[in-house]
Amino acid sequence: MHYHIILTENCNLNCRYCYEKSMQEFDNGLGERFRFDFNEPCVSNVEVARLKKFLSQDKEAVLVFYGGEPLLQIDKIKEIMDNIDIPFRMQTNGILLDKLPPEYMDKISKILVSIDGGKERTTRNRGKGTYEKVMKNLQFIKENGYKGEIVARMTIAQDCPDLYEQVISLVDSGFTSVHWQLDAGFYKEDFDEKKIKKFFEDYNKSVSRLLEYWIKELESGRVLKFYPFLAIVDSLIKEDPTKIRCGAGHAGYAISTSGKVVACPIMNNIEDFKAGTLETSPKKLKKFDIKECSACDIKDLCGGRCMYWRKATLWPKEGDEIICDSIRFYIGKIKTFLPRIKEAITKKIISEKDFEYEKYFGPEIIP
Numbered sequence: 076m077h078y079h080i081i082l083t084e085n086c087n088l089n090c091r092y093c094y095e096k097s098m099q100e101f102d103n104g105l106g107e108r109f110r111f112d113f114n115e116p117c118v119s120n121v122e123v124a125r126l127k128k129f130l131s132q133d134k135e136a137v138l139v140f141y142g143g144e145p146l147l148q149i150d151k152i153k154e155i156m157d158n159i160d161i162p163f164r165m166q167t168n169g170i171l172l173d174k175l176p177p178e179y180m181d182k183i184s185k186i187l188v189s190i191d192g193g194k195e196r197t198t199r200n201r202g203k204g205t206y207e208k209v210m211k212n213l214q215f216i217k218e219n220g221y222k223g224e225i226v227a228r229m230t231i232a233q234d235c236p237d238l239y240e241q242v243i244s245l246v247d248s249g250f251t252s253v254h255w256q257l258d259a260g261f262y263k264e265d266f267d268e269k270k271i272k273k274f275f276e277d278y279n280k281s282v283s284r285l286l287e288y289w290i291k292e293l294e295s296g297r298v299l300k301f302y303p304f305l306a307i308v309d310s311l312i313k314e315d316p317t318k319i320r321c322g323a324g325h326a327g328y329a330i331s332t333s334g335k336v337v338a339c340p341i342m343n344n345i346e347d348f349k350a351g352t353l354e355t356s357p358k359k360l361k362k363f364d365i366k367e368c369s370a371c372d373i374k375d376l377c378g379g380r381c382m383y384w385r386k387a388t389l390w391p392k393e394g395d396e397i398i399c400d401s402i403r404f405y406i407g408k409i410k411t412f413l414p415r416i417k418e419a420i421t422k423k424i425i426s427e428k429d430f431e432y433e434k435y436f437g438p439e440i441i442p
């Protein structure tokens with residue numbers, strides 16, 4: 076299974092959006108919905124020997140360094156890697172990537188780097204100088220021999236529906252793996268029906284444009300790893316029903332800063348999502364399901380988007396339905412392209428294998 080280890084809740088950036096803000100905004104209703112443990116430390120106090128003992132019981136364990144910003148705990152990362160021999164991944168804002176020595180960097184074979192598109196957009200969302208620093212650091216690690224996968228991890232804010240332009244900008248800058256998540260449904264205060272409807276109208280058009288581009292690229296032999304598209308096509312080809320695609324609470328867990336095991340990394344201090352502790356056998360961790368989606372006709376393809384969003388219900392029902400309509404729209408659109416994709420496979424321009432990917436290492440898949 077995949078385990079995200081929360082090394083710190085601290086971050087060295089102040090982005091316009093931040094999921095973790097919702098953990099602190101108790102006036103938005105979360106305090107009534109969930110039980111919180113306020114004793115969770117800000118920085119991980121999990122001893123490496125304790126972590127090792129837990130992970131050694133899972134022969135398929137993959138550890139994902141996560142925060143806050145995990146590279147603020149660079150010594151802990153090194154200590155873990157010096158003592159535990161399993162595959163590593165990381166989700167980072169990229170600002171400190173040049174601080175991790177190449178011999179450690181090389182062992183983290185997939186990284187998700189937060190970047191929201193071109194320079195202008197990333198600067199607006201994530202702060203002045205962020206784009207330049209991240210791009211410089213990515214260049215630096217590549218020059219130092221890094222050969223792993225680098226996934227551009229975008230957040231699409233509600234006032235910026237131009238997904239197509241931003242993804243193309245990333246592709247033009249050399250990214251071939253991209254994932255995006257919508258900042259929708261994660262804060263109570265940001266629901267404005269009129270604005271959201273307009274956002275999704277424009278965003279859906281942008282998704283269609285991006286899909287057209289992606290299909291044309293694959294028809295010329297290049298399958299770009301746009302995770303929200305890739306995973307759906309893989310499932311359609313294999314006719315493989317999915318549970319929640321991020322893996323939360325069934326194939327992936329997070330290790331909290333005190334050593335609890337919780338369903339997902341943004342649930343560090345939410346008791347309701349506790350699945351066990353590092354003393355629990357991985358096989359005996361509590362499983363979670365999204366009953367809220369059980370009646371949905373596309374559940375086997377969607378999987379439920381996000382368990383936190385589904386359980387927190389910060390937006391009114393009509394808001395969540397607008398999000399689901401957008402999921403329905405993009406999955407439906409992909410289905411219309413399936414004959415073209417299958418034709419490209421039959422003609423051996425591409426192969427079914429091009430759509431296979433490692434599940435649960437970070438991309439949540441459904442935006």
Ligand code: SF4
Nearest residue numbers: 368371374377379399
């Ligand atoms: S479309 Fe909405 S209701 Fe249906 S499975 Fe996805 S999140 Fe659940």
Ligand code: SF4
Nearest residue numbers: 321339381382383439
């Ligand atoms: S998508 Fe999954 S991992 Fe991400 S916040 Fe939601 S439940 Fe957690």
